[in-house]
Amino acid sequence: GEQVEQLPSILRVQEGSSASINCSYEDSASNYFPWYKQEPGENPKLIIDIRSNMERKQIQELIVLLDKKAKRFSLHITDTQPGDSAMYFCAGGNEKITFGAGTKLTIKP
Amino acid sequence: AQTIHQWPVAEIKAVGSPLSLGCTIKGKSSPNLYWYWQATGGTLQQLFYSITVGQVESVVQLNLSASRPKDDQFILSTEKLLLSHSGFYLCAWSRDWGSQNTLYFGAGTRLSVL
Numbered sequence: 001g002e003q004v005e006q007l008p009s010i011l012r013v014q015e016g017s018s019a020s021i022n023c024s025y026e027d028s029a030s031n032y033f034p035w036y037k038q039e040p041g042e043n044p045k046l047i048i049d050i051r052s053n054m055e056r057k058q059i060q061e062l063i064v065l066l067d068k069k070a071k072r073f074s075l076h077i078t079d080t081q082p083g084d085s086a087m088y089f090c091a092g093g094n095e096k097i098t099f100g101a102g103t104k105l106t107i108k109p
Numbered sequence: 110a111q112t113i114h115q116w117p118v119a120e121i122k123a124v125g126s127p128l129s130l131g132c133t134i135k136g137k138s139s140p141n142l143y144w145y146w147q148a149t150g151g152t153l154q155q156l157f158y159s160i161t162v163g164q165v166e167s168v169v170q171l172n173l174s175a176s177r178p179k180d181d182q183f184i185l186s187t188e189k190l191l192l193s194h195s196g197f198y199l200c201a202w203s204r205d206w207g208s209q210n211t212l213y214f215g216a217g218t219r220l221s222v223l
Contacts, residue, residue, distance in 0.1 A: 034211060043199055043214040044153065089153060097212060099153040 002027045004092045006100025014108050019077045021103045023090035026071065030092045033066060033073045036099075038087040048075070080107045111136035115200050115215035122190050122222055130185040130218050132200030140202040142183040143212065144175055147197040159183060195222045 003026045013019045023033075031052035036044035050057045050064045050073065057064045063076040073092070077084055085107045090100040112135045122128060134140050144156040157175035159165045165175045172191060176184045183200055198218045203210035 032210070041219075043217050046211055046213070049211065091153075095210075096155070097210075101152045102150075104150075 001096065002030055002093045002098040004090060004098045004100040006090050006103060008103060009101060010104050010106075012106045012108055013080055015082065016079055019080050019084070019105055019107075021075045021088055021090065021105075022072065023074065023092070023100050024070075024072045025092040025098075027092075027094070028068075028071065029094050031094055032097070033064070033090065033092045034097070035062075035064065035075050036089045036091065038089065038102075040086075044089060077105075082107050082109065111140075111202070111213070113200060113202055113213060113215040115198075115218055117218060118216070119219045120221070122220065124192055124222055125189050128185075128187050128190050128194070128220070130198055130200075130220075132183040132185075132215055134181045134183075134202050137181075137202065137204070139180060140204065141210070142177060143201040143203070144183065144185050145199040145201060145214070146171070147199065149196065151196075153199070157185070190222045192222050195220055 004023055006023045011019055034049035035047050037047045038044040048059050048062045048064050050066050055066055061078045066073045085105060088103045088105055091097045114133045116131050142159045145153045146156050147153050155168045157165055157167055159177040162177055162180050165177055173187045198220060200215040201212045203212050
């Protein structure tokens with residue numbers, strides 16, 4: 001099955017700066033890459049996703065990039081705020097989605 | 110709008126005791142249903158999925174079983190809990206079987222096995 005690697009596992013950035021999380025996958029047939037945000041004690045919630053027919057997608061301060069040739073995709077959060085502190089999971093796949101190990105993002109005031 | 114409800118919210122159980130967790134989806138006919146498990150601070154591990162009533166596929170063997178007795182209901186159970194079963198259990202649904210399907214998660218059940 002698909003394997004998704006996610007780095008870094010821990011990320012601390014200053015409020016107002018940008019945060020970047022990188023993921024890679026193995027299966028070239030994977031065509032769907034969602035990102036989930038999970039706050040402590042809560043369920044994961046979809047924040048943005050990208051399909052293989054796109055290279056870039058932006059929703060407000062969230063930017064997702066997909067490089068199919070390199071089998072890499074990334075999430076960039078611009079102008080981070082305290083409310084962005086959470087666990088973030090990337091995922092990839094086709095019919096079955098595989099999740100990355102997660103990134104704990106902390107926004108420092 | 111679709112809603113997903115999981116019960117109970119939390120459980121504290123003894124090793125060797127039985128367990129039953131439930132999940133109900135409202136507002137969507139014939140959803141694809143999933144059970145995920147998450148260790149504290151860990152990733153999301155898919156345990157089971159179901160495309161239709163009465164049909165459940167196992168993804169990972171963890172001495173757990175799942176059943177889909179109704180179109181909108183998914184049950185996770187075991188007759189004998191292990192310490193390793195502790196964690197956060199999440200039910201999820203997606204619209205159709207096929208590629209590029211978004212998963213929507215329930216609020217989860219936090220299980221502590223002592």
